[in-house]
Amino acid sequence: MSKGMGPGKMRGGMPGEKAKDFKGTLKKLIKYMSIYKIQMLFVLIFAVCGTIFNIVGPKILGKATTEIFNGLVSKVSGGSGMDFGKIGQILLMTLGLYVISALCTFIQGIIMTGVSQKTTYRLRKEISEKINRMPMNYFDTKPVGEVLSRVTNDIDTLGQSLNQSATQLITSVTTMIGVLVMMLSISPLMTVVALLILPISAGLLSFVMKHSQRYFRDQQAYLGNVNGQVEEIYSGHNIIKAFNKEEDVIRTFNDTNGKLYNSAWKSQFFSGMMMPIMQFIGNLGYVAVAILGGYLTIKKTIEVGDIQSFIQYVRNFTQPIQQIAQVSNMLQMTTAASERVFEFLEEKEEEQTVPNPVSVEGLKGNVEFEHVHFGYNPEKIIINDFSAKIKEGQKIAIVGPTGAGKTTMIKLLMRFYDVNSGAIKVDGHDIRDFNRNELRxxxxxxxxxxxxxxxxxxxxxxxxxxxATEEEIIQAAKAAHVHRFVQTLPGGYDMELNEEASNVSQGQKQLLTIARAILADPKILILDEATSSVDTRTEVLIQKAMDNLMKGRTSFVIAHRLSTIRDADLILVMKEGDIVEQGTHEELIAKKGFYAELYNSQFEKTTEVA
Structure with a gap:
């Protein structure tokens, strides 16, 4: 079965989105990941343990410095000098703490990587399943690249930033609390001086978060637009070159690419400016601690090693503030990406099942249109009060000029769209009483x-x-008049078609799709006459294959050449979205109406050419 019809794809160039619900999206993400709460608990435990063992290290290392200092003073005053055994024990203890800390960090890293990858895998799976439940209207009004961007770029961004930001947030908060406790245990006065840098850091952090969020959202949105345009340009490359539209395409792409550049530049600028500013503030803290620590040591309030430990703690205290600044930027990216993913997952779906659905077993293919009204926009009805009864095995032709609404009738039959009022029935059952999958x-x-x-x-x-068995496949291919052609190909039925199936001709592709439909053995057929782009001999083959396909089946044929549907049991004539005439070929010719005008115009054109 060939792919569904729809209007041309939209250009991917919508304006930048405004900042939306940051907190709400973050809550959704946390709730979505709640199934991994056991793993996240272990991540928390190992991250906290690794951080605590790392924090205790400088305090113990400071004891070694004090021992060395006291040993030097003792040596000068004629004492026994340094106790290398005690210093060695302190250093080994410090090394042991750092090894345990590294091991804990390694384990939590493995667990968190697993959680983030499982989350992205689950999101991709859900989006893939969601696509199959989405109404055709969504894809008729959205650029393909926009949907692809959510499956690829947004989920990749989410997975990468989630892996880094979650563990870094835990370790940064734990480090800040642990370091604060250790600093207070050394000197409350020095701690107060060191903490004076916090208001400045918090102010800068708030400023960056306030101004960078919308730039990250815009960056993700414009990235989707760029992808949409690239996909559109690539798929229509031959047409673009044929009409010399390269400059127009490049101009449009450069415009969107420029918007992506501006939003990306601003978001990355805010992200990058934090580190040097925070480092500068941290250096001011070091200077203040060094001066005050020297004074307190002279007063014998603290030991020499405590100054070294405290300076390390000040560095360890400002570092998590810098990390939190980085995490805040990553969280902006995470929420911007996850918001777009959740928006897609929360889109309204097609109703897939109905209570007590009608079974398709035993149905024969009688179709009835009963006072059908339909419009893509409910306020603009394009099919008004259409009724017709079609018996099983009949051939129904749908004719009319381009844009008359022939494809709309097919979409209604397949329930890509539902009628606004009235009903379409199969063997007396409203098609809305079937499960969509079974109906199709x-x-x-x-x-x-x-x-x-x-x-x-x-x-x-x-x-x-x-x-299907091999024999059934070959029988279908023979009925479609494609078996002999396939045998001439290298590999026969095992020959690989490329992504665009461009290694076979247009007519051969059409015959293969007919063989596929014959194999499916459906009760009702929908055929779009596709002989306009093939040679005369292939056209004859396709027509024969279609005749084989239509035998004993109810068939709806979208007719382009009216001479091919003279034997149709019912012809529906469409004009400007409405069915203006219906009947057999002879009846419609006798009416001398719109159909007769269309039919005769083909021969007039032929005469003019002659």
Whole structure:
């Protein structure tokens, strides 16, 4: 079954989004990760333990410095000098603490990496499943690159920043608390002096968070826009070159790329300016502690080693403030990315199942349109009070000029959209009483816009019926008049089609999609006559294949060449979204209305050319 129809893709160039709910999104993310609470508990325990063992180190190391100082003073005054044994014990104890700290940090890093990767895996899986439950209207109005950006860039950003920010936040907070306790145990006065840098740090942190959040959101939004344009440009590269539109495309891309550059530059500027400023403030703290520590040592309030320990603690105290500044920037990226992901996951879905659904088993393919009204916009109805009864096995042609709404009828049949009022029934059952998936099993589609995926020819045909045997695949290929062609290919049915299936011709692609539909053996067929871009011989083959496909099945044919549907049991004539005439070919010609005008115009054009 070929891929669904829809209007042309929109250009990915929407304006930058405003800052949204930072706290709300963070709560959603925490709630989403709550299934990993046991792992996160172990991350917390090992992060805290690793930090505590690391914090205690400078205090013990300060004892070694005091021993060395006292030993030197003792030596000068004629004493026994330094106690190398005691100094060695202190150094070994310090080394042991640092080894244990590193081991704890290593373990929590492994656990946190696992949690972040499981989270991104789960999000990708949910987005992949969500896409299949989304209404066609969403994809008709959104650029492809915008959706792809949420699956790739946003989730990658979320996974990377989550892994770093979560553990860094835990260790930074633990370090600040632990270091504060150790500093107070050495000298409350020196601690107060060191803490004077906090208001300045907090003010800077608040300023950066206030101004950088919207730039991070804009960066993610414009990255999606750029991806959308690149995807659009790449897929239509031949057309762009054919119409000499390279400069226009580059101009449009440069505009969006410039917006991405500006938002990325500003967000990274705010992110990068914090470190040098925080380091400068930290250095001021070192100077104050060194002067006050020397004074207190002279007064014999503290020991010499305590000054060394305290300076290390001051550095360890300002470092987590710097890390928190970095974490705040990472959290901006995390929430900006996760907000876009959650927005997609919370989009309104198609109703997949209904209570007490009608079974498709035993249905024959009778279709009835009962006073159908429909409009893409409820305020602008384009199909007004259409009724028709189609018996199983009949061939229904839908004709009309481009933009008349032929594709709309197909979308309604497949329940890509639901009617505003009235009903479409299959064997007397309203199609809204079926589960969507089961309803669509009744339909086979062969569209002008063929869709084949990267894989073997066998797999592409088998897509219509995954459990098909080799014999069934070959029989379907023979009925579609494609078997002989496949045998001439290198590898036959095992030949791999590339991503665009460009290693076979347009007509051959069409025959393969017909073979796929024959294999699926649907009750109702939807055919978009696709012979306009092939040679005369291939057109005959496609027409024969379509005739084989339509035998004994209810068929809806979107007709481009009216001469090919003269034998249709019912012709629906559409104009400006409405069905203006219906009947057989002879009846409509006799009316001398719009259909007769369309039909005769083809021959007039032929005569003019002749």
């Amino acid at each position: 099993e009744m339909f086979g589609m062969v569209l002008q816009d063929t869709w084949l995926f990267h894989g073997t020819i066998r797999d592409n045909i088998r897509y219509g019926k995954l459990g």
